[in-house]
Amino acid sequence: MSAKVITITREFGSGGRTIGRKVAEALGYSFYDWNLVDKIATETGFAKEFIEENGEEQGRFSAVFTSSSFGFNLNEQLFEAQSRVVLNLAEQGNCVIVGRCADYLLRNDPNTMSCFIYANHDARKNRVINEYGETDVPIEKRLKDKDKRRKAHYEYFTSRKWGKSFYYDLCIDTGRIPIDTAVDVIVEAAKNYTPGLRNTDGD
Amino acid sequence: MSAKVITITREFGSGGRTIGRKVAEALGYSFYDWNLVDKIATETGFAKEFIEENGEEQGRFSAVFTSSSFGFNLNEQLFEAQSRVVLNLAEQGNCVIVGRCADYLLRNDPNTMSCFIYANHDARKNRVINEYGETDVPIEKRLKDKDKRRKAHYEYFTSRKWGKSFYYDLCIDTGRIPIDTAVDVIVEAAKNYTPGLRNTDGD
Numbered sequence: 001m002s003a004k005v006i007t008i009t010r011e012f013g014s015g016g017r018t019i020g021r022k023v024a025e026a027l028g029y030s031f032y033d034w035n036l037v038d039k040i041a042t043e044t045g046f047a048k049e050f051i052e053e054n055g056e057e058q059g060r061f062s063a064v065f066t067s068s069s070f071g072f073n074l075n076e077q078l079f080e081a082q083s084r085v086v087l088n089l090a091e092q093g094n095c096v097i098v099g100r101c102a103d104y105l106l107r108n109d110p111n112t113m114s115c116f117i118y119a120n121h122d123a124r125k126n127r128v129i130n131e132y133g134e135t136d137v138p139i140e141k142r143l144k145d146k147d148k149r150r151k152a153h154y155e156y157f158t159s160r161k162w163g164k165s166f167y168y169d170l171c172i173d174t175g176r177i178p179i180d181t182a183v184d185v186i187v188e189a190a191k192n193y194t195p196g197l198r199n200t201d202g203d
Numbered sequence: 204m205s206a207k208v209i210t211i212t213r214e215f216g217s218g219g220r221t222i223g224r225k226v227a228e229a230l231g232y233s234f235y236d237w238n239l240v241d242k243i244a245t246e247t248g249f250a251k252e253f254i255e256e257n258g259e260e261q262g263r264f265s266a267v268f269t270s271s272s273f274g275f276n277l278n279e280q281l282f283e284a285q286s287r288v289v290l291n292l293a294e295q296g297n298c299v300i301v302g303r304c305a306d307y308l309l310r311n312d313p314n315t316m317s318c319f320i321y322a323n324h325d326a327r328k329n330r331v332i333n334e335y336g337e338t339d340v341p342i343e344k345r346l347k348d349k350d351k352r353r354k355a356h357y358e359y360f361t362s363r364k365w366g367k368s369f370y371y372d373l374c375i376d377t378g379r380i381p382i383d384t385a386v387d388v389i390v391e392a393a394k395n396y397t398p399g400l401r402n403t404d405g406d
Contacts, residue, residue, distance in 0.1 A: 113379065116368055116374075163369055165319055165366045165367065165368040165371070166366055168376065169375070169379045169380055170373075171319075171371065172373060175399050176372045177372055177395065180395075181395040184391060185373075185391055188387060192380065192381055192384040193379060194379055196326065
């Protein structure tokens, strides 16, 4: 029995996206990552730039993140809309979904295997520079900023603590376990997956 | 490059002990679990019963757990003593150590791979009954009591949160990933282990 859907929640620079892509290739599954932005834009009408800025992280201008005086909140509307897109994709099965709080959205689906990928600061700094290059902003600040915004977004929309193992079937530290080993490990686990209840100890 | 030491921290009934034994067999490593109690008793002079009751869990009589009016605390002395035993074993390398806060004690050792094993309540209840049998105490109460005491012991001596993924290289939910797959996954990760810094995001 295999996991029908694999979700990858990850720290910035941990290699989670690359792992997700390679796992999808190995299993012959569809892979949803940045391409989700186009899909969400088409299906919801939100501008791509707005989704990129707010779909996975707390917006840079925190006022956007709080309820507006008009009685609605664009970020919450975006979350609702992209959640529907994620749930529809999961319904079709045989896919790997990176980010978008998919672990939380699919927490009660016995056929979804959820993974959390993280690594120490130095490993992540090196990977970010190698993968995305240097910018005017020092790498230390980029990492800190991304970590803070991603965590805030996740905790705001899920009411869960970032990085609690109990929410996941598999958590892997890529600072010590190489990316390709992480891929092998996830593929092996997915192939032997037993649909079952989620651990609720962390809730 | 392989991990020289593998620590297994686990929820009661998750199969962590069995996994540790099988991983040790697969790698040809020494295995330290209950046999540690004898070793600690011999090397420290503490009674076996006292170590069994307090070496991994908060004692049933919580007064024992607080500082005594004599200015010393037996539980803390036991923790110190068993920590020395664990660190000595780790120094020799090529071993799997279950429990005893070994993940915490070896947190700065780049050659130690730390694993956390957990599972949902139902899976653990079934495993406890199959492995240890029924007792007069209802299984639900046994599980709750053990979870509470183990967590309290861990958090008291490590000042860490129980179950935070960042402390571990690998976290596995055996409610969904079968025991034998968990063994394969740990062995694969251990064989490809890259000594490196621990993730400190959780500290």
